[in-house]
Amino acid sequence: MGSRYDDLLSLFVRRGFLWPAVDLYGGFAGFYxxxxxxxxxxxxxxxxxxxxxxxxxxxxxxxxxxxxxxxxxxxxxxxxxxFTDILVTCTKCKESHRGDQLIEAVTHEEAEGLTPAEVDAKIKELGIRCPKCKGELGPARPFNMxxxxxxxxxxxxxxxxxxxxxxxxxxxxxxxxxxxxxxxxxxxxxxxxxxxxxxxxxxxxxxxxxxxxxxxxxxxxxxxxxxxxxxxxxxxxxxxxxxxxxxxxxxxxxxxxxxxxxxxxxxxxxxxxxxxxxxxxDRLQVPRERxxxxxxxxxxxxxxxxxxxxxxxxQGSLGGFKExxxxxxxxxxxxxxxxxxxxxxxxxxxxxxxxxxxxxxxxxxxxxxLWALLDLGYELSPSRAVLHLPRPLAPVAVGVFPLLSKAGLPERAESIYRQLRGGLDALYDEAGSIGKRYARMDEVGAPFCATVDHATLEDGTVTLRERDSTAQVRVASSGLAATLRDLIEGRTDFQALGPAVERN
Ligand SMILES: [Zn+2]
CATH class of the missing domain: 3.30.930.10 (Bira Bifunctional Protein; Domain 2)
Incomplete structure (x- = not known):
C-alpha cells in the first residue's frame, strides 16, 4: 500500500471516479x-x-x-x-509560489492574510528560498485570481x-x-x-x-x-x-x-x-469526531x-482537517x-x-x-477494500448476479436486473467467482448485492447481501425494488428483512 492519497487516487482512476483532466496531453494542473x-x-x-x-x-x-x-x-x-493571493516568483527558475504557502511550509502555522510587505519580511527572516531550485525569491505582489x-x-x-x-x-x-x-x-x-x-x-x-x-x-x-x-x-x-x-x-x-x-x-x-x-x-453520515x-x-x-x-x-489523504x-x-x-x-x-x-x-x-x-466522503469511506485492509458511502449517494445501488453462469440462472438474474434498473442504479455482473463480484461491488460502494441461485427458480427468493456487515438474508425477488428503496432511504432495517443465511 502506498500513501493514503495514492491509494485513493488509484481507486478513483481504476474504477472510473475521477482523474486529472487532459492527461492524454500530460495533464492540466488544477483541472479534474x-x-x-x-x-x-x-x-x-x-x-x-x-x-x-x-x-x-x-x-x-x-x-x-x-x-x-x-x-x-x-x-x-x-x-x-x-480577490487576490500573494504571488512570489523565483528569480532563477521563474516558478510561481503562493507567499503564504511558502511561509506555512516552514512555520506550520497559517499565514493567510499577510500583506506583500509582511510576506517579504517573513521570507527574509526565515531565509526561505525557492522550493524547486533553491534560487532567490523575488518581491511579493498581489495577484488577482x-x-x-x-x-x-x-x-x-x-x-x-x-x-x-x-x-x-x-x-x-x-x-x-x-x-x-x-x-x-x-x-x-x-x-x-x-x-x-x-x-x-x-x-x-x-x-x-x-x-x-x-x-x-x-x-x-x-x-x-x-x-x-x-x-x-x-x-x-x-x-x-x-x-x-x-x-x-x-x-x-x-x-x-x-x-x-x-x-x-x-x-x-x-x-x-x-x-x-x-x-x-445525518445526511452525509460523517463521523462526529471527524x-x-x-x-x-x-x-x-x-x-x-x-x-x-x-x-x-x-481527511487522511490531505493530512487532517480540511475546508x-x-x-x-x-x-x-x-x-x-x-x-x-x-x-x-x-x-x-x-x-x-x-x-x-x-x-x-x-x-x-x-x-x-466528494473527495472528503470518498476518503472517509474508503477502508483498505489486508482482507477487504470497501467504500462505505452513505446508501443514498452510492453510484451503484445494487449489483445483480447469477451464482453460476448456467442452468437458467443468468436469464433469471438478467430479468431481475432489468426490472430493477427502471428506478435504481443496478449493475449486472456474471464474470468471475461470486467472491470477486462482491469485492468489485464493495470497492465502488454498492450497498447491496442480489444473487440468484437454484432456490430462486423454485421459490422466487434471492440472497441479498449488505456491504458494510457482509450479512446476507433471503428476500422475495418480486418486491425487491421496493425493499431496496426502503433500505436506501432508511425506512427498513436490513436485519429485520428475514433470517440471516449462510454466506456464499
Ligand atoms: Zn526556482
Whole structure:
C-alpha cells in the first residue's frame, strides 16, 4: 500500500471516479474530470444537498445564472480590487509560489492574510528560498485570481469567469424578490461552476482552477433575524467548533449553542451552524469526531465576511482537517455594493421600513465534499477494500448476479436486473467467482448485492447481501425494488428483512 492519497487516487482512476483532466496531453494542473461513477456520485450529492437546503425554508429556491460576468459587476462586488493571493516568483527558475504557502511550509502555522510587505519580511527572516531550485525569491505582489476574458469581436468588453456562484444570486435578488411576492427571508441556491486562477493548484480536487459550488444565499431582515430563525429543538444540539485560537489543534470541542451566542455570535448564525452540522452528521453520515467548524480570525476572512467559520472534515489523504465549505455572514456588503455600482435601489420595503437585506451564505465546494466522503469511506485492509458511502449517494445501488453462469440462472438474474434498473442504479455482473463480484461491488460502494441461485427458480427468493456487515438474508425477488428503496432511504432495517443465511 502506498500513501493514503495514492491509494485513493488509484481507486478513483481504476474504477472510473475521477482523474486529472487532459492527461492524454500530460495533464492540466488544477483541472479534474469525472468518470461514470464520479459523475453519478456528484449528481446524487447535489440531489441530497438540494433537498436538504431548499427544505430549510418555504421561500428557498434554486436558480441558474451565467458563469461569465462583466467587469462592472465584479468591480462593484470588490473582486476586481480585492480577490487576490500573494504571488512570489523565483528569480532563477521563474516558478510561481503562493507567499503564504511558502511561509506555512516552514512555520506550520497559517499565514493567510499577510500583506506583500509582511510576506517579504517573513521570507527574509526565515531565509526561505525557492522550493524547486533553491534560487532567490523575488518581491511579493498581489495577484488577482479571476480569469479575464474579452467578450465580443472587438474584445473591448472586459469580463471574467465568475469566481463564485454567489454573485448570480445577488444580481438577481430584486427580480426574485418581486416574483416571489416580496417576502423575507428569501433563499436563492445555485449549483454551478466557478473559476479561480490558483497560483499553485494541488492536493487532488482540494485546490482547483475550475470547480463546482453549491451555495445558498439567505436574504433576511437584520432587525428580525433572530426571531425568523427562532430557538427550537435544533438549538439543543452541541456544535463541534474549533475557535480561531484552537484550530491548529487536530480536534474540536462540543459547545452548547448558548455558549457560542454568549461569545458574541449572532443567534441566527449559530442556528445555521447547527443546521449545517446536521446535514454532515445525518445526511452525509460523517463521523462526529471527524467534523468541525473552524473559526477564521479577522486577517484570514474574505474581504466581504463579518463572521466566518469554515466547515472542515478530517481527511487522511490531505493530512487532517480540511475546508469543504463555509458559513459566511456577508451583511449588506453585496447588495449595497451592487446598488452603488449599478445606481439602482436594491432596498426593499418590509412593514413600512426600508431595508437592505443582509446575507447569510452557506457555501460548499462540491468537489472537495466528494473527495472528503470518498476518503472517509474508503477502508483498505489486508482482507477487504470497501467504500462505505452513505446508501443514498452510492453510484451503484445494487449489483445483480447469477451464482453460476448456467442452468437458467443468468436469464433469471438478467430479468431481475432489468426490472430493477427502471428506478435504481443496478449493475449486472456474471464474470468471475461470486467472491470477486462482491469485492468489485464493495470497492465502488454498492450497498447491496442480489444473487440468484437454484432456490430462486423454485421459490422466487434471492440472497441479498449488505456491504458494510457482509450479512446476507433471503428476500422475495418480486418486491425487491421496493425493499431496496426502503433500505436506501432508511425506512427498513436490513436485519429485520428475514433470517440471516449462510454466506456464499
Ligand atoms: Zn526556482
Amino acid at each position: 474530470d469525472y468518470g461514470h461513477l464520479g459523475a453519478a456520485l456528484k449528481r446524487k450529492w447535489e440531489g441530497v444537498w438540494l433537498s436538504y437546503f431548499l427544505g430549510l425554508g418555504d421561500n428557498y429556491h434554486l436558480i441558474d445564472t451565467t458563469t461569465i460576468l462583466p467587469e462592472a459587476s465584479l468591480k462593484a462586488s470588490g473582486h476586481v480590487d480585492h 479571476m480569469f479575464p476574458l474579452a467578450v465580443g469581436p472587438s474584445g473591448r468588453d472586459r469580463a471574467f469567469l465568475r469566481p463564485e456562484t454567489a454573485q448570480g444570486a445577488y444580481l438577481n435578488f430584486k427580480r426574485e424578490f418581486e416574483a416571489l411576492r416580496r417576502k423575507l427571508p428569501l433563499g436563492l441556491a445555485i449549483v454551478g461552476r466557478a473559476y479561480r486562477n490558483e497560483i499553485s493548484p494541488r492536493q487532488g480536487t482540494y485546490r482547483m482552477r475550475e470547480f463546482l459550488q453549491a451555495e445558498l444565499q439567505i436574504f433576511f431582515d437584520p432587525e428580525t433575524a433572530d426571531a425568523e430563525f427562532p430557538p427550537g429543538s435544533i438549538r439543543a444540539d452541541p456544535i463541534r467548533v474549533a475557535l480561531a485560537a484552537e484550530k491548529h489543534e487536530p480536534s474540536a470541542r462540543d459547545r452548547a449553542p448558548a455558549d457560542l451566542i454568549a461569545r458574541g455570535l449572532p443567534a441566527f448564525y449559530v442556528h445555521h451552524l447547527a443546521l449545517v452540522q446536521r446535514f454532515y452528521l 467534523f468541525r467548524f473552524a473559526e477564521l480570525d479577522e486577517r484570514e476572512r474574505a474581504f466581504y465576511n463579518k463572521v466566518h467559520f469554515d466547515i472542515q472534515v478530517d 469543504v465549505g463555509g458559513v459566511h455572514y456577508r451583511t449588506d456588503h453585496d447588495l449595497a455594493g451592487h446598488a452603488a455600482g449599478s445606481r439602482k435601489d436594491l432596498s426593499v420595503t418590509i412593514d413600512g421600513r426600508k431595508v437592505v437585506p443582509h446575507v447569510l451564505e452557506l457555501s460548499f465546494g462540491v468537489d472537495r465534499n
